[in-house]
Amino acid sequence: MSRAEELTTNEGLSACLRAAAAAPSIHNTQPWSFRVSDAADGALTGASIEVRADRSRRLPVLDPDGREMFVSVGAAVFNLRVALAAAGYRTSVHRVPDPDPDVAARIVVGAAEEPSGAALALHAAIPRRHTNRRPFSDRRIPYGTMEELRGAAAAESASLLDVGPELRDAVLGLTRTAEKRMRSDPAYLRELAAWTDTSGIGRVDGMPRHVLGPRARDAALPLRDLGLGLGLPATTVEFEPDPTLVLLFTPDDTTADWIRAGEAMQRIWLTATVRGLAMTPMSQLTEIAALRSLLSDTGTRYVAQMVLRIGYPLSPGLPTPRRPLPDLLA
């Protein structure tokens, strides 16, 4: 039996790694792998799990410096932490622990403990969380729930800013500018096409057609036009007139901040899922340095990492495929 096969027979460990791999990632690239050491057959105490960035899955056009790759990997780190907590283990997390920058985090599994209700609730939300690119209802998100989402960001050393009506027009305007600029770049379109053409048999990554979503009727809500790469015809529908947008900031812009941003995004997303909310990342404006810096203030240590649309869904988001576990073991 190979080492990889051996590891996948450890059921508790496999379940935790599968939960990690259910994380969201830019274009569903799933740019991660896991290296496990010292896992005993039964209990996981003493095991060490490296979550690694897989640079062969970085998007060279959209994400030349790998920021969104690390945000994606950070989301997988968070899922893994939650899965281990729900399985009844303490963990200690070391981000970017080695000179090798591809080791995003090393999670050392500690003693067994009773899982908290919060960990169990977040864990139960992992398989129910999907990106939803469809219209949301115009029901307002209660203040208490927004507070909970802000708390989720703060728990991961990040900050969530609820974008008010004035700033919203600016954020939507900048996103429209970014989207327009990117759609005129043939290299961007080729890269997008490569991750949306999932017609190949057994394709286990990328975004299948049924999740791409319609476009907003009056272009008021510039969600990323994912059908563009393949030249798919646009269906246009009415979206919520006053979308709720939030911005996610980290104090700095290092690799560790990008990972933290991914962990924070995922804590927010799972918390939102528990509350019946859905989300769409709208990251176009953060992909153009000049536009991202307009929303950032390094003096006050607010560096913009993600733009997220949040709301009560009118129809459910649908799942995307995932690579099988043996392919993820480094």
Ligand SMILES: Cc1cc2nc3c(=O)[nH]c(=O)nc-3n(C[C@H](O)[C@H](O)[C@H](O)COP(=O)(O)O)c2cc1C
């Ligand atoms: C860093 C990052 C940026 C993303 N940006 C966008 C985006 O701009 N537009 C969009 O529709 N989805 C975006 N997504 C969502 C991914 O496309 C989605 O997570 C992936 O296809 C997997 O699907 P799932 O979230 O339903 O599991 C982003 C996700 C991440 C992690």
